[in-house]
Amino acid sequence: MKKYGVILLTFIFALVLTIMPMPDWFKYLRPDWLLMVMLYWAMALPERMGIFFAFCCGIVLDVTLSSYLGQHALAFIVCIFFMGKLYQGIRVLPELQQSITLLFFFIAYKVMLLWQYGMTKQAPESILYFFLSAFTSAVLWPWLFILLREIRRKFIHTVA
Amino acid sequence: MQGLFKNTAGQFLRLAVFASVSILLTYIDYRDDTLRGFRSALGTAIVEPTKFIATLPYNIIQSARGISTSRETLQANLDNLGVRNQRLQTELLTLEGLKAENTRLRELLNSSEKTGTESTVAEIITIDLDPFKQLITLNKGSSDNVVAGQAIVDAYGVMGQIIHTTNNTATTLLVSDPAHSLPVQVQRNGFRTLANGTGHADELNLMHIPSNADIKVGDIIITSGLGGIFPKNYPVGTVKDIQSEVGRPFLKVIAASTAQLNRSREVLILKSVNKDNEKQTNGTNQENQKP
Numbered sequence: 001m002k003k004y005g006v007i008l009l010t011f012i013f014a015l016v017l018t019i020m021p022m023p024d025w026f027k028y029l030r031p032d033w034l035l036m037v038m039l040y041w042a043m044a045l046p047e048r049m050g051i052f053f054a055f056c057c058g059i060v061l062d063v064t065l066s067s068y069l070g071q072h073a074l075a076f077i078v079c080i081f082f083m084g085k086l087y088q089g090i091r092v093l094p095e096l097q098q099s100i101t102l103l104f105f106f107i108a109y110k111v112m113l114l115w116q117y118g119m120t121k122q123a124p125e126s127i128l129y130f131f132l133s134a135f136t137s138a139v140l141w142p143w144l145f146i147l148l149r150e151i152r153r154k155f156i157h158t159v160a
Numbered sequence: 161m162q163g164l165f166k167n168t169a170g171q172f173l174r175l176a177v178f179a180s181v182s183i184l185l186t187y188i189d190y191r192d193d194t195l196r197g198f199r200s201a202l203g204t205a206i207v208e209p210t211k212f213i214a215t216l217p218y219n220i221i222q223s224a225r226g227i228s229t230s231r232e233t234l235q236a237n238l239d240n241l242g243v244r245n246q247r248l249q250t251e252l253l254t255l256e257g258l259k260a261e262n263t264r265l266r267e268l269l270n271s272s273e274k275t276g277t278e279s280t281v282a283e284i285i286t287i288d289l290d291p292f293k294q295l296i297t298l299n300k301g302s303s304d305n306v307v308a309g310q311a312i313v314d315a316y317g318v319m320g321q322i323i324h325t326t327n328n329t330a331t332t333l334l335v336s337d338p339a340h341s342l343p344v345q346v347q348r349n350g351f352r353t354l355a356n357g358t359g360h361a362d363e364l365n366l367m368h369i370p371s372n373a374d375i376k377v378g379d380i381i382i383t384s385g386l387g388g389i390f391p392k393n394y395p396v397g398t399v400k401d402i403q404s405e406v407g408r409p410f411l412k413v414i415a416a417s418t419a420q421l422n423r424s425r426e427v428l429i430l431k432s433v434n435k436d437n438e439k440q441t442n443g444t445n446q447e448n449q450k451p
Contacts, residue, residue, distance in 0.1 A: 012210065015210050016210055016213050016214045017214075019210065019211060019214045019287040019288055019289065020214040020217070020287070020288070021214070021215070021218050021286045021287055021288055022288055027288060027291040028291055030288070030291070050174070051171070051174045051175055051178050052174070052178065055178045055181070055182065058182070059185075059202070060202065060206055060207070063199055063202045063203050063206070063207050064203075064206075064207045064210065064211075064289075065289050065290050066289060066290075066293075066295055066323065066324055066331045067290065068185075068186045068189040068190050069185040069186065069188075069189045069195055069198075069199065070181070070182035070183065070184070070185035070186035070189065071182075071186055073178075073182045073185070074179055074182035074183060074186070077175060077178050077179060077182065078175070078179070081171065081172075081175045084171060116186065117292075119186075120186070120190050121339060122292075122293065122338070122339055124292035124359075125292075125338070125359050129291075129292075130292065
């Protein structure tokens with residue numbers, strides 16, 4: 001149970017970072033912290049990080065950001081599903097190639113959100129700015145990867 | 161059994177089930193507010209503590225700044241406020257008289273319209289939500305009898321309406337959000353129109369104004385009270401720009417909002433105009449607003 005605690009703590013930290021007040025110039029650049037943390041755990045411990053958990057995280061994020069329930073949840077579960085298929089190939093890549101690969105996940109996430117925002121008549125006026133955060137997420141990925149890897153090695157001892 | 165050959169069919173089934181559940185939830189939430197209780201409970205349990213932690217650094221910096229403010233600045237502030245208070249008091253004296261006269265005249269006309277609305281003061285919590293939506297969070301929630309659908313004003317004009325509440329917070333959709341539309345009228349001649357948000361703070365789009373309408377730059381826009389969420393006669397904005405495009409039936413009219421949408425710290429939550437509207441809570445559902 002203690003092992004799960006550490007994972008949960010990283011999620012709470014990601015959620016805090018998602019809504020933490022930032023300077024104005026940073027507001028379009030804010031990385032999708034929750035998605036990044038989730039993709040890491042889905043890659044490192046795929047048998048722990050399932051679709052149900054991704055769904056719950058998505059619902060929490062929907063409540064936090066006051067979007068319609070299920071919007072972020074759907075985008076999350078699709079990302080986690082594909083990570084569940086591809087983790088074996090991705091986790092052996094060096095950090096730089098990993099972030100390029102994950103950029104596709106981040107963009108796919110944004111595309112799914114854009115589609116849903118369009119369906120509910122909330123389409124953002126600038127598509128370019130909308131996708132900026134996918135690129136910041138990819139740029140920050142190596143650091144997050146190293147940090148979470150250290151956390152995993154220190155606290156979670158599995159053979160997986 | 162964890163191995164190379166995982167049960168992929170099972171995984172795909174799980175994806176399909178949860179994807180359908182998500183889409184169903186979105187549909188229900190978009191259509192009406194059946195899920196309000198669930199959202200409020202989850203928000204109180206998980207999101208409120210998160211918001212508290214997220215604002216901690218900012219609050220600490222703010223209070224540190226407050227401690228280190230010099231005595232001179234505070235004195236100057238106090239003097240300013242004193243002068244202002246005096247001026248407002250004198251204005252209030254004349255206003256009281258006018259209000260009494262207004263009530264008397266309305267009684268003569270047998271009109272049931274009430275002047276003056278009850279309100280609660282709330283403070284804006286500094287957190288960043290979606291940058292593509294115009295949302296703010298307030299520090300009053302359902303435990304202070306705040307319900308979704310109530311109107312928010314600041315000292316200068318209409319700001320928006322509450323869409324979701326938790327125990328101690330309330331999320332507000334600002335008038336500048338593209339999904340928000342507000343029934344308004346021109347103060348000078350009572351010409352009625354709709355003010356839609358543009359997505360830019362401090363800018364509103366006045367909709368469906370024919371090219372021969374009597375409207376000019378500098379006109380003051382006030383709420384018309386139609387739609388039932390916003391009380392009548394609150395200032396909304398002033399007309400900033402009028403463009404007529406060839407081949408278009410309507411003018412393109414931009415108004416600058418008088419409320420300081422991205423600067424105010426304290427706001428007023430107004431009591432609902434009529435009780436029926438407490439049920440209409442989905443702020444982005446524009447049917448509630450159209451006259």
